[in-house]
Amino acid sequence: MTGSVAIVGASLAGLSALRALRACGFRGHITLIGEEPHLPYDRPALSKEFLHSGEPLPLLEDHSEATELDAEWLLGRRAIGLTTCPHTIHLDDGRTITADTVILATGARPRRLSAFPEAHYLRSLDDARLLRETLAGTTHLAVAGAGFIGAEIASSAQAMGIQVTLVDPAAIPGAHALGPVVAAACNTLHARHGVQLLTGVSIATHIPATTEPVAAPGMVRLTDGTTLRADTLLVGIGSTPNTEWAVPPAGHHGTPESWCTATGFATDSLCRTTTPGIYAIGDCAHSPDPLTAHPTRTEHWTAATTQARLAVAVITGAPAPAPTAPYFWSRQYGKLLQLAGNPHAANDVRLIDGSYDAPSCTVLYERAGVPVAVFALDNPRLFTRHRKQLDRTLRSDLEIA
Numbered sequence: 346m347t348g349s350v351a352i353v354g355a356s357l358a359g360l361s362a363l364r365a366l367r368a369c370g371f372r373g374h375i376t377l378i379g380e381e382p383h384l385p386y387d388r389p390a391l392s393k394e395f396l397h398s399g400e401p402l403p404l405l406e407d408h409s410e411a412t413e414l415d416a417e418w419l420l421g422r423r424a425i426g427l428t429t430c431p432h433t434i435h436l437d438d439g440r441t442i443t444a445d446t447v448i449l450a451t452g453a454r455p456r457r458l459s460a461f462p463e464a465h466y467l468r469s470l471d472d473a474r475l476l477r478e479t480l481a482g483t484t485h486l487a488v489a490g491a492g493f494i495g496a497e498i499a500s501s502a503q504a505m506g507i508q509v510t511l512v513d514p515a516a517i518p519g520a521h522a523l524g525p526v527v528a529a530a531c532n533t534l535h536a537r538h539g540v541q542l543l544t545g546v547s548i549a550t551h552i553p554a555t556t557e558p559v560a561a562p563g564m565v566r567l568t569d570g571t572t573l574r575a576d577t578l579l580v581g582i583g584s585t586p587n588t589e590w591a592v593p594p595a596g597h598h599g600t601p602e603s604w605c606t607a608t609g610f611a612t613d614s615l616c617r618t619t620t621p622g623i624y625a626i627g628d629c630a631h632s633p634d635p636l637t638a639h640p641t642r643t644e645h646w647t648a649a650t651t652q653a654r655l656a657v658a659v660i661t662g663a664p665a666p667a668p669t670a671p672y673f674w675s676r677q678y679g680k681l682l683q684l685a686g687n688p689h690a691a692n693d694v695r696l697i698d699g700s701y702d703a704p705s706c707t708v709l710y711e712r713a714g715v716p717v718a719v720f721a722l723d724n725p726r727l728f729t730r731h732r733k734q735l736d737r738t739l740r741s742d743l744e745i746a
Contacts, residue, residue: 346661347373351434351442353424354450355379356388357646358627360404361653362448363414369661375416376442378434380451382421383470384411389646391473392497393676397504399477401470424451426594429602429620435594446622446660449591449610450653453584453628453644458489463553465579467494479577483507487565487575489548491518491532493675495581499540500677510541510573512548512565524688527708527720530701531682538678543567551578586610586629586642606631609642615665616656624660626652635668635739636687636717647672670718670735681725685732686710686718698727707731 350366352359355377363377379385387402395401405411411418419436426435427447434442455466465476476498480486486502488495491513499509511518519528535542546567554563554576563576586609593599604611604618609631616624616632625632627649634641651669658665675682688694691710699706699722707727710718716735721728 346371348445349374349376349443350446350448350660351376351378351432351444352448352450353378353434354448354452354627354629355381355385355418355420356450356452356627356649357385357404358450358452358649358653359448360385361650362450362626362657363416365654365657366661367414369657369663371657371661373445375414376444377416377418378422378424378436378442379418379420380423381469381471384408384420386470388468391470392467392494393501395473396477396480396498396501399474401473424590426597427591427602427605428593428597428599429623432622435597447624448653448656449618449623449625449629450627450649451587451590451629453586453642455580456583456585458580458582461548461551461578461580463551463578464489465577467498467579467581468584476579480505480507483577485563485574486510486577486579487512487548487551487573488579488581489513490581490583491515491535491542491544492522492581492583493519493673495579496531496535496677497675498579498581499535500538503538503540503678508539508574510543510575511535512543512546512567514545514547516545518542518544522688523684523720524691524694524710526694526701527688530706531677531722533702534678534680543571545569546571548578551575553578584628584644586631588629608640611640614638615659616652617659624656626656634671634687636670637690643671645671645673667736668739670732670739672732680704680723682720682722683725683728683732684718684720685728686716686735688718688720690717698724 385404390402423437432447485508488511491511546569549568550566552564555561565575592601610625612632614633628644654666670686672685688710693711695709705723707721707724719731
């Protein structure tokens with residue numbers, strides 16, 4: 346197959362699409378556009394290994410792979426507009442890229458709290474470098490948001506000898522993702538490792554640490570009036586998909602496509618928007634869940650790679666990859682947390698190994714006695730067995746449908 350493909354976004358999803366195109370025999374011209382100047386790197390490591398080592402984990406096997414993939418790499422260039430017929434990406438340096446097919450993989454960015462301009466966020470390599478430099482001089486860290494990103498950073502900071510306080514407005518942080526019982530069990534990891542978790546409250550004010558005219562520690566005041574030491578504040582309260590750029594730029598006729606929404610680029614189950622030749626994958630895509638068919642954004646590694654392979658299969662006519670249940674993992678305090686499937690589809694939760702207050706446990710989420718999700722804390726072998734069964738059930742259900 347020949348023609349031209351432009352991939353907007355040079356992180357995991359975009360790189361996975363490029364790899365899949367070449368693996369499927371696509372011989373045409375491919376342009377890979379990335380806002381960051383860096384070659385693709387492993388974002389999940391930014392909240393873990395990078396804060397300790399200072400070395401980013403590359404996604405490319407080595408620099409020679411970039412040559413072997415035979416693409417035009419436009420790094421450090423930001424897409425600022427999209428027009429169709431023909432499909433054209435407008436860049437911030439005035440250049441335009443026209444292609445027969447466009448794959449949108451622009452990811453997401455952290456939700457920000459405008460009241461705290463001094464706060465740190467973690468999404469990019471530059472964010473991580475700044476945070477790592479700041480943590481080197483931090484004794485007390487406050488983290489707004491006790492979700493997975495906040496918990497991972499708390500774990501990393503605690504291992505660096507920093508006193509950490511997690512603050513979350515939810516009564517049981519993580520309950521929306523894991524359910525209240527499993528989330529509560531995961532939350533006990535913080536106390537076991539000396540990290541304070543305060544729930545049902547938010548950060549009202551933050552006074553950064555100062556050195557001039559006199560040295561003074563940083564402080565946060567919570568909405569219940571509690572005051573805590575906090576030299577550094579990090580915010581991890583979710584993300585916003587990068588979609589607002591994909592509109593006709595000034596001076597060009599047209600209106601934003603209907604699939605370009607604030608909740609993500611809307612696609613069907615094959616990653617296709619309603620505009621022929623334009624696909625969306627990864628964190629910016631609002632696509633049907635493979636288990637429930639409800640539109641959702643799935644911000645996980647496996648979703649990005651799976652969607653990339655699926656979109657490329659449609660583009661090239663190659664066989665579609667076998668469907669798999671959504672999968673997510675996290676490392677906190679030396680423990681491996683894994684989740685596959687859709688806990689929201691369950692009406693029962695059953696402990697099948699270990700206990701909720703033990704170092705390891707495995708849980709099945711079931712609906713009418715049928716597993717729809719599995720969670721494990723430090724039990725990868727049993728988790729993998731049940732994850733494979735979820736995948737087999739999903740494929741069987743799709744064949745019947």
